[in-house]
Amino acid sequence: MITVGVRGCAVWTAESGAPAAALLPANLRRRCSLLSRIVAQLVGDLVASNGDPLAAAWVCGTTLGEIATTVELLRMMHEGDRALSPIRFAGSVHNAALGQLAIALGHRGNSTTISAGTSTAAMVLIEAAASVHARRGSVIAIVADEPTPTPLQPAHDGLGAAFELVPLDVEARARLRLLGPTPDAPRLGTLPASIAHHPLAPAWALANAITLGTTGRFALEPTHGARATAFCVEVEAR
Amino acid sequence: MAAYPITAYALCNALGDDARAVIGSLEHGSCGLGRRGFACDVETVWGAIVDLAKLSGSLQPFDTRQARIVVAALGPITESVGRACRRWGSSRVAVVLGSSTGGIGATEAAWAESIATGKWPAWFDLQRHHAMAASLEVVRACVPIRGPGWVVSTACSSSAKAFASAQRLLDADVADAVLVGGVDSLCELTIRGFAALEVTARGPCRPFAAARDGISLGEGGAFALLERHGDAATRLLAVGESCDAYHMSSPEPEGAGAMAAIESALAAAGLVSAQIDFVNAHATGTKVGDAAEAKAIAKVIGSSTPVVATKGFMGHLLGAAGATEVLLCVAALERGWLPASLGADPLDPTLGIAVSTERRSIDAATALSTSFAFGGSNAAVIVGVAP
Numbered sequence: 001m002i003t004v005g006v007r008g009c010a011v012w013t014a015e016s017g018a019p020a021a022a023l024l025p026a027n028l029r030r031r032c033s034l035l036s037r038i039v040a041q042l043v044g045d046l047v048a049s050n051g052d053p054l055a056a057a058w059v060c061g062t063t064l065g066e067i068a069t070t071v072e073l074l075r076m077m078h079e080g081d082r083a084l085s086p087i088r089f090a091g092s093v094h095n096a097a098l099g100q101l102a103i104a105l106g107h108r109g110n111s112t113t114i115s116a117g118t119s120t121a122a123m124v125l126i127e128a129a130a131s132v133h134a135r136r137g138s139v140i141a142i143v144a145d146e147p148t149p150t151p152l153q154p155a156h157d158g159l160g161a162a163f164e165l166v167p168l169d170v171e172a173r174a175r176l177r178l179l180g181p182t183p184d185a186p187r188l189g190t191l192p193a194s195i196a197h198h199p200l201a202p203a204w205a206l207a208n209a210i211t212l213g214t215t216g217r218f219a220l221e222p223t224h225g226a227r228a229t230a231f232c233v234e235v236e237a238r
Numbered sequence: 239m240a241a242y243p244i245t246a247y248a249l250c251n252a253l254g255d256d257a258r259a260v261i262g263s264l265e266h267g268s269c270g271l272g273r274r275g276f277a278c279d280v281e282t283v284w285g286a287i288v289d290l291a292k293l294s295g296s297l298q299p300f301d302t303r304q305a306r307i308v309v310a311a312l313g314p315i316t317e318s319v320g321r322a323c324r325r326w327g328s329s330r331v332a333v334v335l336g337s338s339t340g341g342i343g344a345t346e347a348a349w350a351e352s353i354a355t356g357k358w359p360a361w362f363d364l365q366r367h368h369a370m371a372a373s374l375e376v377v378r379a380c381v382p383i384r385g386p387g388w389v390v391s392t393a394c395s396s397s398a399k400a401f402a403s404a405q406r407l408l409d410a411d412v413a414d415a416v417l418v419g420g421v422d423s424l425c426e427l428t429i430r431g432f433a434a435l436e437v438t439a440r441g442p443c444r445p446f447a448a449a450r451d452g453i454s455l456g457e458g459g460a461f462a463l464l465e466r467h468g469d470a471a472t473r474l475l476a477v478g479e480s481c482d483a484y485h486m487s488s489p490e491p492e493g494a495g496a497m498a499a500i501e502s503a504l505a506a507a508g509l510v511s512a513q514i515d516f517v518n519a520h521a522t523g524t525k526v527g528d529a530a531e532a533k534a535i536a537k538v539i540g541s542s543t544p545v546v547a548t549k550g551f552m553g554h555l556l557g558a559a560g561a562t563e564v565l566l567c568v569a570a571l572e573r574g575w576l577p578a579s580l581g582a583d584p585l586d587p588t589l590g591i592a593v594s595t596e597r598r599s600i601d602a603a604t605a606l607s608t609s610f611a612f613g614g615s616n617a618a619v620i621v622g623v624a625p
Binding site for chain 2: 073085087091095102105107108113114120180
């Protein structure tokens with residue numbers, strides 16, 4: 001379907017500890033949601049060794065966006081005078097994380113936030129790869145969710161992964177060939193129990209596979225049953 | 239970027255249940271704003287779709303206000319989308335929607351019920367009712383699209399940016415047809431949120447008017463079918479995107495981000511500003527937002543090109559606004575007239591742009607539509623008459 005290079009990747013799980021999110025200034029970081037700090041941490045890790053976030057387009061995928069802020073607003077709406085915090089309201093949009101990071105870094109290029117349920121990881125990579133093709137330049141692709149707040153169910157912990165995708169003529173650690181719906185899609189390695197059922201787990205597993213220099217075909221969506229069809233990726237280590 | 243024909247489109251909002259009714263209301267200058275069709279004690283008006291049909295059968299598990307709008311809006315072009323799926327193959331047809339609120343209205347209802355009963359309601363399903371992806375599932379249940387699909391959620395620029403994603407998918411040969419759309423539904427959290435920001439108008443919003451006092455919210459759905467080849471009166475030419483990097487909820491006051499998006503769209507289309515025959519402005523009716531946008535339009539497009547603002551008819555459709563207004567441009571190109579900018583008269587004399595306050599005939603080949611959003615997200619879409 002479409003092929004791109006991967007120059008670097010990063011992951012974040014709850015076991016990683018609170019995200020330092022050093023790309024955000026302290027006064028902004030203190031007010032940010034955990035999702036925004038996870039995204040800033042991932043981008044910081046991704047560009048720590050090389051890469052320029054200002055030269056890249058940004059794509060972020062999230063299944064529920066700023067869900068903790070949304071729940072906080074719902075609580076406010078049913079308490080006292082029912083007035084909402086304008087700052088919290090402005091921070092409740094799905095693109096808040098990239099918006100705040102753009103303000104912090106002065107990023108005026110294209111940034112997009114998308115959501116696609118359990119297909120979010122696959123769709124972020126497709127959108128990012130199509131953007132690499134369109135701009136003939138690098139794209140930072142991030143997937144991230146913050147923990148699902150009570151009383152919402154099913155509860156998932158926070159999780160994130162990020163990739164710097166580049167055109168094929170740029171030196172890269174791996175090549176990704178993104179495939180359409182593919183029957184008999186194999187699982188993407190063994191997942192830790194803590195994230196095994198997380199909708200974004202395939203992105204975490206892909207980042208680990210790239211780091212380990214793995215080659216093969218993997219599913220980018222959770223697969224169920226022996227003959228599951230899923231959007232897939234062929235990874236070729238370089 | 240290549241140009242792609244818009245082979246079918248659909249609209250549904252407070253002005254009407256389908257494109258013909260919506261365009262008819264625009265032609266006759268009917269206003270869809272008021273306090274009917276939705277309940278909220280904030281002192282403002284909105285543009286509600288009344289009598290949305292409940293979903294039944296296989297769609298019943300997804301039944302929310304948001305999903306009802308998806309089904310109502312998409313209905314008139316399901317046959318066209320089905321034809322595209324047969325023509326190109328279902329896995330070569332993608333769907334890219336734009337939405338800002340998703341199904342928060344359903345979560346509000348669940349929250350209220352949990353307070354009333356002391357327990358979280360069993361009917362509520364986070365993925366099918368709240369999550370953005372629920373709209374994708376509803377679309378896939380209505381039409382046999384099996385290719386890539388996602389929801390762009392960048393607040394009020396969402397469904398304008400969906401056109402950019404669609405064009406990239408076609409350019410990269412990932413898909414041969416893309417169903418692009420936008421959908422958003424009224425909910426109390428959004429109305430109260432904008433009220434907290436002190437930007438809701440007391441009466442119907444009046445974009446570009448000297449006496450404008452804020453926005454009116456609305457709800458609606460809009461869908462466009464883009465195909466690699468096909469017979470169509472109009473085409474998507476280009477989309478420009480930028481980020482203000484300035485403030486989460488206020489635009490950069492000189493319109494720098496808006497200018498960057500418009501200039502990017504012109505460059506991608508291979509056009510110069512003189513080739514834009516009219517502009518559909520984002521123009522929500524806020525003092526600051528309209529002024530910043532007018533500066534951008536005046537600087538990049540010029541002060542004499544006709545500008546129209548349509549939110550006085552149906553309100554600000556948030557994530558559905560971009561797609562809705564691109565398709566209003568398409569309708570204007572097809573029919574040769576521009577709607578009035580309802581409520582704009584008397585105009586703000588400081589704007590320095592040529593806002594059309596009355597419906598007028600126009601001989602136009604190319605139109606620009608702008609969308610701006612929280613997070614400083616900007617998009618400019620150019621559509622044109624097919625050669």
